Amino acid sequence: MALADHELAERPLMAAWRRFASRRVSVVALVALVIIATAVAGADLIAPYRSGQQHLDHVLAPPGAGFLLGTDTLGRDTLSQTLYAGRISLVIGISVALIASLLGTTVGVVAGYLGGRIDAVLMRFTDTLLALPLLMMIILLARILGDSAADVVLVLSLLGWMALARIIRAKTLALREQEFVVAASSMGASTTRIMVRHLLPNLVGEISVAVSLAVAGAILAESVLSFLGLGVSSAHTPTWGNMIGGNEGFMTVEPWLVWAPGLAIVITVLAVNYVGDGLRDAFDVRGEGRS
Secondary structure, three states, X not given: OOOOHHHHHHHHHHHHHHHHHOOHHHHHHHHHHHHHHHHHHOHHHHOOOOOOOEOHHHOOOOOOXXXXXXXXXXXXXXXXXXXHHHHHHHHHHHHHHHHHHHHHHHHHHHHHHHOHHHHHHHHHHHHHHHHOOHHHHHXXXXXXXXXXXXXXXXXXXXXXXXXXXXXXXXXHHHHOOOHHXXXXXXXXXXXXXXXXXXXXXXXXXXXXXXXXXXXXXXXXXXXXXXXXXXXXXXXXXXXHHHHHHOOHHHOOOOOHHHHHHHHHHHHHHHHHHHHHHHHHHHOOHHHHHHO
16 A cells, blocks of 8 residues: 555655664764753753852862862852853854854755856855955954844854855755756746745755754854854853853863863764764765665
């Protein structure tokens, strides 16, 4: 008996999950990400102290029973601050990845499918932005816009979509010549319907990998900006980046001030990258035989 339509639609996803699950490193990385996300989301329940709570009689206390990771220059528990800071760092990473991927996918699909002058204009604009010194542009926009989390998300999103746009355009150029797209066009399907119903489902692999890797890139970029004093201000809210940036002078004498947020960044970025590698192989049907 023939499979139902929804069962047929699920088969590629099940095959992709099987390929992803065959990569143990990626599965471990995914579990680590879930643990990190759960810990920072539940900081109100897990953290020993409230965010910003000061213990003025324990300023710069070393790691011990009362403060597992010590305290900072204001007497705040480093472990609690790291958990609360992780919320903002992850939200920034995910927000930037989603917004930049949406922009890049839209530009790439429109340019690749419509072609002609629209393709030329969009790609020349994309190439122009790619030719600019990225770090300089990020610093310039950060100074212009401000130092809130929303400002950082906006800056990184506006400058983080171009590479994906070129990848999606190249894939779309190949897909638009496929029989199912030609058939849909000949049957009178609108341009929007073809893009949404026929092209986007075949770009899930590229988009998923781009989103996962963009999360890691955004977390690192926010950390660099905050370290330079141009990211999220610690006066607004703690992030892993401004925790490091505000305590770099104590790195040799009170290293616990930077170890905790630094390790959080390293572990999170590594986990995201390994998940991205797993997603790339999962959606690469040519790699199924190598699993």
